[in-house]
Amino acid sequence: MPFIILIVGCSSSVKTFYELPVEFRSPEKRIELLKISSTYFKGKKFFLDPGHGGKDRNNIGYLGNAVEADINLNVAFALRMFIMEVGGMVEMSREKDTTVELKDRSAMANKSGADFFISIHHNAPNEKMDIWTNYTSTYYHAKDSDYEFEPCQRDLAKYIQRDLAYAMRNSGGLGSFDGTYSDYKVYPREGFSVLRLTKIPAVLVECGFTTSEFESARLVIDEFNRVEAWGIFRGICRYLINGIPEIRFIKTDTIDSNNNLNISFGIKDSAGLDVNSIKVFVDSVYYNSYNFNPKDKILSLYYPAFNYGAHIIRIIAANIKGNYAFPFYYNIFVENKTDR
Numbered sequence: 001m002p003f004i005i006l007i008v009g010c011s012s013s014v015k016t017f018y019e020l021p022v023e024f025r026s027p028e029k030r031i032e033l034l035k036i037s038s039t040y041f042k043g044k045k046f047f048l049d050p051g052h053g054g055k056d057r058n059n060i061g062y063l064g065n066a067v068e069a070d071i072n073l074n075v076a077f078a079l080r081m082f083i084m085e086v087g088g089m090v091e092m093s094r095e096k097d098t099t100v101e102l103k104d105r106s107a108m109a110n111k112s113g114a115d116f117f118i119s120i121h122h123n124a125p126n127e128k129m130d131i132w133t134n135y136t137s138t139y140y141h142a143k144d145s146d147y148e149f150e151p152c153q154r155d156l157a158k159y160i161q162r163d164l165a166y167a168m169r170n171s172g173g174l175g176s177f178d179g180t181y182s183d184y185k186v187y188p189r190e191g192f193s194v195l196r197l198t199k200i201p202a203v204l205v206e207c208g209f210t211t212s213e214f215e216s217a218r219l220v221i222d223e224f225n226r227v228e229a230w231g232i233f234r235g236i237c238r239y240l241i242n243g244i245p246e247i248r249f250i251k252t253d254t255i256d257s258n259n260n261l262n263i264s265f266g267i268k269d270s271a272g273l274d275v276n277s278i279k280v281f282v283d284s285v286y287y288n289s290y291n292f293n294p295k296d297k298i299l300s301l302y303y304p305a306f307n308y309g310a311h312i313i314r315i316i317a318a319n320i321k322g323n324y325a326f327p328f329y330y331n332i333f334v335e336n337k338t339d340r
């Protein structure tokens with residue numbers, strides 16, 4: 001019996017398909033979005049982190065040509081262009097195919113003075129031969145039952161996830177309702193290093209799977225990388241348009257001889273505050289002995305018999321659109337009576 005050798009070609013038979021966002025097709029729509037957004041981007045700085053690169057070029061995709069490190073960089077360049085077009089500022093963890101350690105990415109972001117950190121990635125499944133799995137997901141750090149969870153990070157994740165998945169016409173994966181995930185789902189109690197170590201609001205996007213036969217064919221097309229970037233950009237626009245409450249320290253009234261503390265903070269939001277969302281923690285313990293006056297937007301905190309030493313007050317608050325304030329911590333130091 002003769003040998004029959006079956007030669008399987010190395011090219012994909014999958015047809016690429018993607019749709020251009022409406023703002024790419026209609027100049028009027030594009031101008032409209034950019035005009036509205038420019039007010040919100042003014043003075044805002046974004047730290048973009050294209051994942052991997054340099055020594056780390058391991059995720060090469062279905063046919064070996066969809067190199068995650070390169071695609072991440074391409075998407076980041078396009079996103080930088082969109083953000084700068086509306087007057088936002090951008091700094092990046094790398095602009096070339098170079099090795100940048102994970103901890104250095106966070107350190108650079110923390111030093112940059114940026115308001116947001118966005119890490120850009122493309123996914124691969126655990127099983128190497130899985131060429132079917134493909135979805136879009138966005139990660140934030142920790143879980144809402146944990147003290148270290150910052151709800152503003154999930155807000156940003158939600159908005160980016162929705163518009164990114166929509167622009168790519170991908171679903172959000174079945175592991176969460178809306179395609180956003182806590183990074184504890186991947187690394188329990190630890191999360192992603194870049195999200196854990198970055199001290200500004202941070203999210204990580206996994207735009208699509210390079211290992212998917214269908215997705216990998218699109219990911220190597222420049223125009224499609226711009227579609228991805230536009231999805232992220234549009235998500236940020238909608239997030240900013242919905243407003244972010246601002247919390248600020250106003251004054252410490254008294255620490256009397258009994259060490260009773262009276263301290264007040266202002267919380268404002270142009271859309272209006274969700275008064276029920278306000279939470280106060282003192283030294284990481286939930287504390288409900290405060291008063292919020294909705295008229296002057298002042299939160300007064302009364303804390304009896306404060307111990308000597310350092311204390312941290314943390315306040316969480318959302319506006320009526322559901323967007324939470326940036327992380328707010330206020331350090332106080334109660335001196336020993338004999339020092340006064």
Ligand SMILES: [Zn+2]
Pocket residue numbers: 051052068121122123
């Ligand atoms: Zn990655």
